[in-house]
Amino acid sequence: AQKITQTQPGMFVQEKEAVTLDCTYDTSDPSYGLFWYKQPSSGEMIFLIYQGSYDQQNATEGRYSLNFQKARKSANLVISASQLGDSAMYFCAMREGQKGGGYNKLIFGAGTRLAVHP
């Protein structure tokens, strides 16, 4: 079974509008972390935002916020006031807990390609 599902292979948004990128996850571990990364055409992986499974509030980082709905196992990324430079691939990833504490590898979704139109 897919651990991380991103159902939108591509999205487009008008500049200055908000956009939501969907991510659902599957885990039976009560301790996990959820991450969003941006990958521009140059290829590097840029960390955007993190949500821990025990965090009470939704994470925010500037124009990025994470709509965390634990019961639904979803962790959607919201980008407000889109800019042309936001055009990129966006990956959702999860890090599960391990026995004895601590986390380990990231499991990535297939990604969503976002295009911001002027």
Add this chain to the structure above:
Amino acid sequence: EPEVTQTPSHQVTQMGQEVILRCVPISNHLYFYWYRQILGQKVEFLVSFYNNEISEKSEIFDDQFSVERPDGSNFTLKIRSTKLEDSAMYFCASSPSANYGYTFGSGTRLTVV
């Protein structure tokens, strides 16, 4: 801001040749990782490394692959005999602890011809 450095940024190699991809993690980080991304596909975990030994590896990380931290600063991924399907972007990452976020390097694009 501290960063993870990967060299080279792009490497072309003949099938069957050995390649070594190099990474310099952030100096106070203790956990190191290699991931790969075949063009247009998802990012896949290869291996994690802690306390001078592999802590986890994926099914992709077969006997053709090895990792080493030879001198306390570099972290290398060796592919012994490259195959065409090894062509991918390889990312190194490091983190200060097991339950903290990663910092990724900018990647090495490996092309096997």
